[in-house]
Amino acid sequence: MSRKKLKKKNFVPRQVEPRFSAPTADRHDLYQISVQDSKTTIDLIDNVIKTRRDGTALKLREDFCGTAIICADWVRSDPARTAVGVDIDRSTLDWGAKHNIETLDNDAARVELVVKDVKGSTGSDFDVIAALNFSYSEFHDRTQLVAYLKSARAALCDDGFLLLDLHGGPDAQFMLEAQRDMGDFKYVWEQESFDPINNRTVCHIHFHFHDGTRMERAFSYDWRLWSLPELRDAMVDAGFAKVETWWDDQDDVIRPLKSTVNTEAWIAYLVGWK
Numbered sequence: 001m002s003r004k005k006l007k008k009k010n011f012v013p014r015q016v017e018p019r020f021s022a023p024t025a026d027r028h029d030l031y032q033i034s035v036q037d038s039k040t041t042i043d044l045i046d047n048v049i050k051t052r053r054d055g056t057a058l059k060l061r062e063d064f065c066g067t068a069i070i071c072a073d074w075v076r077s078d079p080a081r082t083a084v085g086v087d088i089d090r091s092t093l094d095w096g097a098k099h100n101i102e103t104l105d106n107d108a109a110r111v112e113l114v115v116k117d118v119k120g121s122t123g124s125d126f127d128v129i130a131a132l133n134f135s136y137s138e139f140h141d142r143t144q145l146v147a148y149l150k151s152a153r154a155a156l157c158d159d160g161f162l163l164l165d166l167h168g169g170p171d172a173q174f175m176l177e178a179q180r181d182m183g184d185f186k187y188v189w190e191q192e193s194f195d196p197i198n199n200r201t202v203c204h205i206h207f208h209f210h211d212g213t214r215m216e217r218a219f220s221y222d223w224r225l226w227s228l229p230e231l232r233d234a235m236v237d238a239g240f241a242k243v244e245t246w247w248d249d250q251d252d253v254i255r256p257l258k259s260t261v262n263t264e265a266w267i268a269y270l271v272g273w274k
């Protein structure tokens with residue numbers, strides 16, 4: 001899709017609240033509204049763990065946690081739950097601590113945020129480690145990817161699992177710009193480039209507002225687009241005993257599948273049991 005197609009011919013700028021205007025908006029706030037859905041993540045974790053044990057998962061590590069909203073909603077969902085969020089970027093974690101964790105009041109004591117590279121070791125005996133929104137894609141090199149997977153596996157309890165998401169389908173390999181109307185603003189996903197020789201893809205998130213202002217490149221990613229079999233094989237090589245594919249058919253049910261048909265764009269999850 002070309003950028004020009006995003007321009008509406010009859011666009012009339014209107015007054016908006018400061019939260020939804022480029023000079024005053026907060027990119028983390030907009031990201032959380034547009035991209036994150038912790039209820040779906042927590043429901044999925046509950047459904048996955050039920051396939052293996054009677055009790056629920058209690059101890060979560062959220063890798064590449066960003067603003068740690070999953071940590072926050074995890075401890076809020078059950079008074080026995082604890083969460084550790086790991087991210088390399090202190091300023092993003094600080095934002096999460098202020099906006100998502102401190103606001104939990106008493107529940108905040110059950111969340112720990114750690115500024116660290118996820119390839120290092122952080123904690124042990126986690127029921128689940130979730131690394132979402134394709135964040136492992138920052139590892140272009142398989143050795144680095146496997147090192148991360150090994151380190152995550154080592155931090156799981158015996159019947160724990162690692163949860164990764166991935167996106168694919170032919171659309172993931174094209175330069176495109178797609179927008180989603182979030183009501184108060186537009187979320188724009190741009191795939192600037194895709195190189196089929198190394199599967200390197202450079203992508204950006206932009207936000208466009210009803211007053212005509214724009215926050216361009218609020219977030220940028222330099223990723224390797226790992227295919228599902230490549231990622232599964234890397235998990236097996238990292239020592240995971242079993243790797244399952246949970247497929248998101250966009251019908252509100254994410255289910256384990258062994259085979260499916262391709263679509264233009266899809267989302268799936270890999271569950272690696274220790």
Ligand SMILES: C[S@@+](CC[C@H](N)C(=O)[O-])C[C@H]1O[C@@H](n2cnc3c(N)ncnc32)[C@H](O)[C@@H]1O
Pocket residue numbers: 035036063064065066067086087088089092116117118119131132133134135138
């Ligand atoms: C795509 S964002 C994902 C945020 C959040 N997990 C989500 O689901 O939307 C990627 C995050 O990973 C962090 N990050 C990138 N490389 C990392 C590394 N090696 N170790 C820890 N965090 C890293 C970045 O600072 C950023 O907050």
